[in-house]
Amino acid sequence: MSAPTTPAPLNPDGSRRTFMKQAGGFLGLALAPPFISQAERLTALSKKVEGVSTISLKVNGAVRAIRAEPRVTLLDALREYLDLTGSKKGCDHGQCGACTVLVDGKRVNSCLTLAVMTQGKEITTIEGLAKGEELHPMQAAFLKHDGFQCGYCTPGQIMSAVACVQEGHAGSADEVREWMSGNLCRCSAYPNITAAILEAKTQMG
Amino acid sequence: MNNFSYIQADKAKEATTAKRDDKSAAFIAGGTTLLDLMKLNVENHDQLIDVNMLPFRGIEMTKNGLRIGALERMSDVGEHPLVVQNFPAVSQSLLLAASAQLRNMASIGGNVLQRTRCGYFRDTAFPCNKREPGTGCPAIEGDNRNLAILGTSDACIATSYPGDLSVALVALDAVLTLENAKGKQREVPITKFYLLPGSTPQKETVLEDDELIVAVTIPQTAAAQKSMYLKVRERTSYAYALASAAVGLEVQGGVIRAAKVALGGVGAQPWRSPEAEKMLVGKAPSEAVFRAAAEAALRGAKPREHNAFKVEMAQNTLVRALSEVAA
Numbered sequence A: 001m002s003a004p005t006t007p008a009p010l011n012p013d014g015s016r017r018t019f020m021k022q023a024g025g026f027l028g029l030a031l032a033p034p035f036i037s038q039a040e041r042l043t044a045l046s047k048k049v050e051g052v053s054t055i056s057l058k059v060n061g062a063v064r065a066i067r068a069e070p071r072v073t074l075l076d077a078l079r080e081y082l083d084l085t086g087s088k089k090g091c092d093h094g095q096c097g098a099c100t101v102l103v104d105g106k107r108v109n110s111c112l113t114l115a116v117m118t119q120g121k122e123i124t125t126i127e128g129l130a131k132g133e134e135l136h137p138m139q140a141a142f143l144k145h146d147g148f149q150c151g152y153c154t155p156g157q158i159m160s161a162v163a164c165v166q167e168g169h170a171g172s173a174d175e176v177r178e179w180m181s182g183n184l185c186r187c188s189a190y191p192n193i194t195a196a197i198l199e200a201k202t203q204m205g
Numbered sequence B: 001m002n003n004f005s006y007i008q009a010d011k012a013k014e015a016t017t018a019k020r021d022d023k024s025a026a027f028i029a030g031g032t033t034l035l036d037l038m039k040l041n042v043e044n045h046d047q048l049i050d051v052n053m054l055p056f057r058g059i060e061m062t063k064n065g066l067r068i069g070a071l072e073r074m075s076d077v078g079e080h081p082l083v084v085q086n087f088p089a090v091s092q093s094l095l096l097a098a099s100a101q102l103r104n105m106a107s108i109g110g111n112v113l114q115r116t117r118c119g120y121f122r123d124t125a126f127p128c129n130k131r132e133p134g135t136g137c138p139a140i141e142g143d144n145r146n147l148a149i150l151g152t153s154d155a156c157i158a159t160s161y162p163g164d165l166s167v168a169l170v171a172l173d174a175v176l177t178l179e180n181a182k183g184k185q186r187e188v189p190i191t192k193f194y195l196l197p198g199s200t201p202q203k204e205t206v207l208e209d210d211e212l213i214v215a216v217t218i219p220q221t222a223a224a225q226k227s228m229y230l231k232v233r234e235r236t237s238y239a240y241a242l243a244s245a246a247v248g249l250e251v252q253g254g255v256i257r258a259a260k261v262a263l264g265g266v267g268a269q270p271w272r273s274p275e276a277e278k279m280l281v282g283k284a285p286s287e288a289v290f291r292a293a294a295e296a297a298l299r300g301a302k303p304r305e306h307n308a309f310k311v312e313m314a315q316n317t318l319v320r321a322l323s324e325v326a327a
């Protein structure tokens, strides 16, 4: 099975995903203004948002613009508009953690976050963790410890785990279990997830 | 989720007047209750007013106690040294709630206004007096395991506030500061903020349509200093309370001088228990005294088919919490 590493491995079952990724990349490029330094506060012009409008999101360091309604969640913006399909939709109601991303360094459930409300903030997704070919220590630890079976919860687990360590809440196995309780794993890989986090913690500096 | 327009308010007045002028609008802070319910079509709003830019921030000690801005996040408040040191029950109620992700998103004002997890309320295929007044309450004869046993009515038996923070706030006599579209502020003790269901379960608090929660202030007392929040649930973490207790004791010379007792998970609203407090004050702390207080607290309980276990569970929770703070 393929772990959520970056760059994404070629899709073995055909090229649709790959095509979509390229199209998305192309479209994203076409729409994105060269550089937007958007303060958190919206400009007077866009203070009221009705219907489809341009929403600029800074994802993994790059500003990208989408045309979407205010009801579009950050999760849907990432998956359906920006083709960043690493973040997963499990419950869509804040109950499972599969959609966890970092906003300004803090872990949140992107399914209960409106994209329009994250403009001007730094969004980090699973696609933004690795440095080129080099996995983030948390990704490497999940691989080493088999911190997954089906892998569906894994991007959310890893994003949450990175934040958990950064917050200083990974002091012991018990502490990790408590502070990772917002990420459910249907395959119950919990012992391995906990082991991976405790190891990655020592390497995250 | 039905579409809506979105505005970001810079000033309280902008938010409150927008809300006053549009009966279908709602404020949005963290969105963790609101968007959840809008996706379920339990709530529908044609306008969301983002209040996150309002200056309702800060966690500071004032002469009236600890003042917490309504837009502070659960995670920040729960781990704040002033809260941890002076109001342990408040800190614990926050950190035992929801998940790390949700606590990063959720605001204090939004938490106080979170809505019931009654399964019928959350499913529009069912009638529900709270969601659609006059349609009936299927929970009374249906699945009522998670619902209330104190303060319920023939119209609704939900734990209207299913969460944790307000249980601690009710125990510790916190006061909410509200502001309306005229710019006028008023203070409401949280013990007077929530309404019992009676025949109008849709009316949950005294908050007016055009009012915002600005802040919550918790008086600094000896009992608050020696307080705790104990939460009993189906699993160790990330679940709502089946029963919970927020207690604070002031013990001097071996005698309880002041007692604060509130229960969660069992009341139609966060449940302050003057009955239990009366049994405690003036006595020397002992298991027998705590047991008598717990029995007094649950005396009026009206359990249903699936939640009769909550009577004993709430009593035991209360006895354990009192024993721990007295130790």
Ligand SMILES: Cc1cc2nc3c(=O)[nH]c(=O)nc-3n(C[C@H](O)[C@H](O)[C@H](O)COP(=O)(O)OP(=O)(O)OC[C@H]3O[C@@H](n4cnc5c(N)ncnc54)[C@H](O)[C@@H]3O)c2cc1C
Pocket: A093, A094, A095, B026, B027, B028, B029, B030, B031, B032, B033, B034, B035, B036, B051, B070, B071, B096, B097, B098, B099, B102, B105, B106, B107, B108, B109, B110, B111, B112, B113, B114, B162, B163, B164, B165, B211, B212, B213, B214, B238, B239, B240, B241
């Ligand atoms: C899966 C899950 C598990 C949870 N578990 C727990 C738990 O164990 N314990 C617990 O206590 N809670 C729990 N919660 C509830 C959570 O704590 C609340 O959803 C959260 O606190 C609401 O805050 P918010 O800022 O997101 O509110 P929002 O969703 O933004 O708003 C909630 C309501 O309050 C109104 N509002 C918000 N701010 C203001 C204001 N300043 N003035 C006036 N009105 C305002 C909104 O209009 C809306 O009606 C859980 C939630 C989820 C989704």
Ligand code: SF4
Pocket: B116, B118, B119, B120, B121, B127, B128, B129, B130, B131, B136, B137, B138, B139, B140, B147, B155, B156, B157, B158, B201
């Ligand atoms: S208990 Fe209250 S919220 Fe639940 S179905 Fe009955 S009326 Fe609705």
Ligand code: FES
Pocket: A088, A089, A090, A091, A092, A093, A094, A095, A096, A097, A098, A099, A100, A109, A110, A111, A112
């Ligand atoms: S998809 Fe967001 S928490 Fe489940």
Ligand code: FES
Pocket: A147, A148, A149, A150, A151, A152, A153, A154, A184, A185, A186, A187, A188, A189
């Ligand atoms: S690995 Fe399958 S859900 Fe966690």
